[in-house]
Amino acid sequence: MRRIPDWSRLDAVARKHRQAAARPLARALNPTLNAFVQIDDAPHPRPANGLLGGLPFAAKDMMQTPSHRPHGGFGDTFDLAIAGTNEALDRLQSAGGDLIGFTNMTEFAYEPSGFNATRGRVRNPWNPDFISGGSSSGSAAVVAAGAVVAALGSDTGGSVRIPAHACGVTGWKSTYGLISAGGAMPLAPSLDTIGLIARSAEDMMPLVPVVAALPPSQAVGRAAVLIDVAAECHPTIQRGLADAVAALAACGIAIERRPGLTAVEAIDRYCLIVMQGESARVHRSRLDDAAIAPALRRRLAKGREISDAALAESISVRGRLAHDFEQQVLAGNDIAVLPVMAILTPSANECDPGADQFSPKTLYALSRFTRFVNMLGFPAVAFPAGFDDRGMPIGTQIVGRAGSDLALLDLVRHVQSQSDWHARIPTGIAHLVPALESRP
Numbered sequence: 174m175r176r177i178p179d180w181s182r183l184d185a186v187a188r189k190h191r192q193a194a195a196r197p198l199a200r201a202l203n204p205t206l207n208a209f210v211q212i213d214d215a216p217h218p219r220p221a222n223g224l225l226g227g228l229p230f231a232a233k234d235m236m237q238t239p240s241h242r243p244h245g246g247f248g249d250t251f252d253l254a255i256a257g258t259n260e261a262l263d264r265l266q267s268a269g270g271d272l273i274g275f276t277n278m279t280e281f282a283y284e285p286s287g288f289n290a291t292r293g294r295v296r297n298p299w300n301p302d303f304i305s306g307g308s309s310s311g312s313a314a315v316v317a318a319g320a321v322v323a324a325l326g327s328d329t330g331g332s333v334r335i336p337a338h339a340c341g342v343t344g345w346k347s348t349y350g351l352i353s354a355g356g357a358m359p360l361a362p363s364l365d366t367i368g369l370i371a372r373s374a375e376d377m378m379p380l381v382p383v384v385a386a387l388p389p390s391q392a393v394g395r396a397a398v399l400i401d402v403a404a405e406c407h408p409t410i411q412r413g414l415a416d417a418v419a420a421l422a423a424c425g426i427a428i429e430r431r432p433g434l435t436a437v438e439a440i441d442r443y444c445l446i447v448m449q450g451e452s453a454r455v456h457r458s459r460l461d462d463a464a465i466a467p468a469l470r471r472r473l474a475k476g477r478e479i480s481d482a483a484l485a486e487s488i489s490v491r492g493r494l495a496h497d498f499e500q501q502v503l504a505g506n507d508i509a510v511l512p513v514m515a516i517l518t519p520s521a522n523e524c525d526p527g528a529d530q531f532s533p534k535t536l537y538a539l540s541r542f543t544r545f546v547n548m549l550g551f552p553a554v555a556f557p558a559g560f561d562d563r564g565m566p567i568g569t570q571i572v573g574r575a576g577s578d579l580a581l582l583d584l585v586r587h588v589q590s591q592s593d594w595h596a597r598i599p600t601g602i603a604h605l606v607p608a609l610e611s612r613p
Contacts, residue, residue, distance in 0.1 A: 175598045176597055176598065177596060179375040179376050179596075180322045181375055181376065185226075188226060188227065188228075191322075192271055195229035196212060196273060198319065198320045198607065199212050199273055199320040200212060202298075202318050202320055202602060205301070205605065206298060206314050206315070206318065206602065207277060207292070207294070207295055207296055207311075208276055208277055208295045208310070208311035209275065209276055209277065210234045210274075210275050210276065210277050210292065211234070211241070211275045212273060213272060213273060213274050216271045216272075223267070223269025223270075224268040224269055225268045225380070226269055227269060227271050228269070228270050228322050228323070228379075229271045229273050229320070229321045230271065230272060230273065230321050230322060230324060230325070231272070231276050231311070231312060231316075231324040231325070232262050232272065232274075232276065232312075232324065233275070233276050233309050233311070233312050234246070234276055234278055234311070235253070235255075235278060235282055235327060235357055236325060236357050236358075237257070237357070238258050238262060238263070243275065243358060245280065245282070246278045246280035246289055246292065247291050247464075247465075248291050248292060253358040254358065254456065255356060257355050257356045258356040259356030260353045260355055260356060261325060261352050261353065261367055262325060262356075264383050264384055265380065265383055268383045270380075270383075273315075273320065276310075276311025276312045276314075277289065277292055277295050277311035278309060278310055278312075280465065280466070280469055281358070281452070281456060282307075282309075282329065282332055282358065283360055283472060284308060284536075285307045285332070285335050285539040286307050286521075286524035286536060287304050287305040287306055287308070288304075288521075288525055289310075290466035290468070291466070294310070294521060294525075295310035295314050296521075296601075297314065297339060297518075297565075297599075297601065298314050298317045298340060298599035298601050299317075299341065299565055299566060299599040300564065300600070300601050301521075302520055303339070303521060304519055304520070304521055305340055306336030306337070306338060306340065306518075307332060307335065309324075309327060309328070309332050309344075309368075309370065310336055311324075312324035312326040312370050313344070316340070316342045316370050316372055317340040317342050317599050318598075318606065319606055322376050323369055323370065323371040323377060324369070324371075325367065325368075325370075325384075326344070327357060327358075327368065328367075329364045329365050330444065330544040331346075331513075331539070331540040333345065333346050333369075333555070334543050334553060334568070335513060337555040337557075337568055338557075338568030341566030341597070341599065342370055342371065342372050342595065343373055343377060343554065343557070343595055345368050345369045345370075345377060345553075345554050345578070345581075345582060346366055346368045346543075346547070346552060346554075346555075347367065347368050347369075347552055348550065348551065348552045348575045348578055349547070351366075351385050351386065351552075351576075352385050353367070353386075354367055360451070361450075361451035361452050362451060363447050363488050363491075364448055364451070364547040366547065367384070369381070369384070373586070373589045373596070374554065374556070374589060375586050378583075381578070385578070387578075388576050393507040393508050393573055393581065393584065395425055395426055396426065396507075396508075397421065397426050397427070397428055397429070397506055397508035397510050397571070398428075398502060398510065399414075399428050399430045399431070399509075399510045399511070400431065400433035400434070400509055400510065400511040401432050402433070402434050402512065402542065406512055406516075407515065409517060409561045409562060410512050410514065410515060410567060412559070413558045413559040413561075413568075413569065414510075414511075414569055416558050416559050417556075417558035417559075417569035420558070420588045420592055421510065421571075421588060423591060424584065424587045424591070428510070429506065431504065433502040433511075436497070436498060436501060440549065441548070443490060443491075443548055444545060444547060444548035445544070446487040447484065447487050447488055448544070449475045449476040449479055450479035452473055453473050453474065453477050453479070454476065460474055460477070466526075467526075491548065491549070491550060494549060495550060495575070498549055499574065503574070507573055507577065508571050508581070508584070510569065511542055512569060512570070513542065513543060513555050513568040513569065513570050514538065514542060514568070515538060516535065516538050516539070518566075519535050524536060542570075546572055549575075550575055551572050551575055552572070552576075552577060553572045553573070553581070554571055554581045554585050555568045555569070556570075556571075556594075557595045558594060566594070
């Protein structure tokens, strides 16, 4: 199977070849994937010889620049409650990153499968019949396809990690507040985080100090808690989780199995109150807008039923929830391991409200194991851990204490140095991808 190497392992000539191929490849892929809403014609006048050396990247179409007003998943531009311009995007360009374009997403970043009634869904590069995950759908798809090395995304309840799972790439949900969310469309400001998607942690790590005001690195110990949710998972997900645990153990991590589902579900109840309550307030002016799909308006309207007092109470308990999780679930360890999703990546029809096969329970299940991390404000890294019997990727996530972002990424980097789950070119678009593996 063909593979794409890490950007950091390419020499200068091969990097130039990869950068030059990015725009033509993006244009060739887009009719198949529907992943870009805009492909820039040429590099912006920033230093190509900066720290990132022309690294091709993309940004989710909810990030504002002086020259780009984002669509937020919609066809037209309107008020998305964005204040200022996006600092992370500007920093990447100033450091020599080459912005290839802006990626498609779900409307208001408020749907976990990637369904978009306005622009159409992003099609999964492994198999177009399956979801690409939401809401950072396009960012994950273009990384998986090799059009860019990395992409900016956002994660309010799993919107980086779910697409990373579905598309077979690596997704970093940062510690809450570590990366400025200014200049990006808000959804639920108490939960919103900016994150990165790349094929590997190795590719991602040079970008991390560029976008984040990093605190002193917090090393993680050599032991991790495996949150015992196997009984809730499809057998194939159990197998992928076991393979990920074996890979972590090969890197010297001792695994302790502990119950944690009750704690996850208790935290999740607060998260849903905050997400629904804040999103309805942030986008209250659009709640009755007939231009917005009925399913999305109904999702937003749920927040109307949440009182200001209930919302404030749920926000106020974050510190206690984080402390209790550290004491009762981590119990002296620094890392928790669990699946990104308990279910197999569903077909697109299962997540399309207009299809006969539509299942609201499936939508809920997609983010069941990711939302709680946003409520805690903790960092998490999702990484590929194999494939199911249909050839679709499977992801696992590791969660750490606030501020341990670099240590988590470094651990995933070690795992990926001994595996190639992240390096394979997706079968659904392999015929469109030129020989990026080597320089001409």
